[in-house]
């Protein structure tokens with residue numbers, strides 16, 4: 001088995017390598033003066049089972065192109081099997097036509113990844129489970145839920161707890177976490193009047209006097225989360241915290257969370273947000289390296305991956 005990574009999240013790749021007690025193969029990735037990328041793998045890959053770690057986070061197009069070019073290089077180097085390990089799958093929110101003459105870019109990206117030579121995909125908390133079906137190659141979609149459950153049990157009193165989905169897309173995810181914790185769920189009826197704007201219409205469930213944990217897949221502008229937190233407080237929630245898998249954290253999201261009434265936000269390291277989190281007063285990172293590392297070990301040894309979530 002060989003582990004390799006692009007430039008998108010080297011700290012996570014290193015942590016996965018540490019978990020597996022395996023080295024990261026050397027790869028040189030250069031950008032020419034005109035912006036084009038060049039990749040050279042510095043060791044023999046012939047006949048190897050290769051796991052290439054690269055989230056397609058911001059800058060999404062550069063990181064995606066890096067992933068595609070690395071896979072092309074691996075194929076031409078006669079790797080036996082290539083697993084694209086994509087802890088954060090960018091473009092996932094374009095998972096359906098949102099209007100006339102608009103694309104389904106998540107499907108296009110899935111086609112590009114398979115076309116560049118991926119034999120398998122390993123990813124985490126896809127924005128919508130159905131995106132798994134956009135790939136015509138085996139795709140394992142891991143859930144951060146068990147890691148979050150453990151962290152919640154360590155840091156929060158689970159009595160009187162309510163798990164809150166901040167929109168309709170997060171309901172299945174929230175229900176799964178609530179079931180593991182033996183908690184109730186509430187659902188926010190969110191509308192997006194325009195892309196990038198989130199509005200709370202209503203809350204389904206009585207949150208008065210309850211401690212709430214909002215659970216979601218992505219925090220980008222922070223609008224969905226901060227609006228949900230404010231609405232929960234308005235309706236009598238005693239404390240609001242959040243666990244969100246992918247910390248996209250665009251623009252002033254971290255400041256916005258700092259100014260909110262939220263006690264704490266926990267994101268995973270699926271995206272390298274280290275720079276953004278320096279000095280953040282109420283945002284903390286939780287590593288998914290053990291989860292991804294264990295899934296890689298199981299795939300390499302033909303063991304069950306779904307057993308990780310029993």
Ligand SMILES: Nc1ncnc2c1ncn2[C@@H]1O[C@H](COP(=O)(O)O)[C@@H](O)[C@H]1O
Nearest residue numbers: 091092093094098169192194195196220
């Ligand atoms: N990367 C994106 N950043 C911001 N907004 C996006 C991105 N990709 C798609 N969108 C827009 O988000 C909504 C999602 O629609 P839902 O009905 O809330 O699932 C849509 O307006 C996309 O154009």
Ligand SMILES: O=P(O)(O)OC[C@H]1O[C@H](OP(=O)(O)OP(=O)(O)O)[C@H](O)[C@@H]1O
Nearest residue numbers: 167168169170218219220221222223224
């Ligand atoms: O931080 P923000 O900029 O608000 O963006 C993050 C939100 O956007 C996505 O939901 P989406 O609007 O696609 O709704 P859905 O989950 O119901 O599909 C995502 O699942 C988050 O809930």
Ligand SMILES: [Mg+2]
Nearest residue numbers: 093095127169
């Ligand atoms: Mg969506």
Ligand SMILES: [Mg+2]
Nearest residue numbers: 167169170216
């Ligand atoms: Mg959502």
